[in-house]
Amino acid sequence: MNNNYQKKIEPRSGMERTLDNTFYWVAKIFAFAIAGVLVWITIQVGLKAMPAVQRFGLSFLTTSSWNPVDSQYGVWPAIYGTLVSSFIALAISVPIGLGVAIFLSEDYLPPAVQRIIVFMVELLAAVPSVVYGLWGIFVLIPFLKGFTPLRGPGMLPAALILSVMILPTIAAISRDAVTNVDIGLRQAAVGLGATRWEAILKIILPAASSGIIGGIMLALGRALGETMAVTMLIGNSNRVNPSVFAPSNTVSSLLANQFAEASGFQVAALMYAALILFFITLVVNVLAQLLVTRLQKI
Secondary structure: OOHHHOOOOOOOOHHHHHHHHHHHHHHHHHHHHHHHHHHHHHHHHHHHHHHHHHHHHHHHHOOOOEEOOOOEEOOHHHHHHHHHHHHHHHHHHHHHHHHHHHHHHOOOOOHHHHHHHHHHHHHHHHOOHHHHHHHHHHHHHHHHHOOOOOOOOOHHHHHHHHHHHHHHHHHHHHHHHHHOOOHHHHHHHHHOOOOHHHHHHHHHHHHOHHHHHHHHHHHHHHHHHOOHHHHHHOEOOOOOOOOOOOOEOOHHHHHHHHHHHOOOHHHHHHHHHHHHHHHHHHHHHHHHHHHHHHHHHO
16 A cells, blocks of 8 residues: 555654543542442441341341331332332333334434424423322323222322333433444345345344343333332332232332431331342342343344
């Protein structure tokens, strides 16, 4: 190759190397600071929860009684409500979110209209949770009463509101993942005779799977920790009921309802519940990161 066509790479100046080195160490310090804050919060919550941990041990996870008068506490109904409401919300929002992501990443609409709809979908994430809760009380629950056995707040309206709240996260991140797939993959699939939907389902979505799963897991973390809207709609009943039309409870709503008036040993029990919620969300995020890392290697 002629040397005249080779790109000449100029040596980096001392100032540029200094700036790069400074940025590296500042970013590293902030990263360790975030990890340190997380560890500090865990230690503080763990110390506050230690009296309840020592008294109840792992039986706290399997007991249904929550009686501050007799100092008998168990968080199993709240754990059940947290997991069930979150996974019902995921079951509803994931297919809808993926459909929205595909629709907004293809050329079904003029670009100007598409940008407006993308903005409106992302705007759903900015709506305060208390607004969703009020909408659920005055609109959703009366609507569901018309054709379901629902008689008031319960698992179903809380899960439906959660699905609406996490939908923008799934749709926005999935759309970004789909649009960032190399266009050459689509062109190669079409060139080999694949239809438009075959290219989307067999080529584009598998290539974007790591980003899509990351968005789903991020939405699951939001659902597990959502407090205000769920507290307003789930009924706050500390009982395990398999019916989605019955009142239930979550760990976050349990904390929101009782922490303001808690004292003495009840504070330790609530801190123990908070520690369990923290552990659940940590496990979900670790598994999500491992899954995304594995998909990226495929």
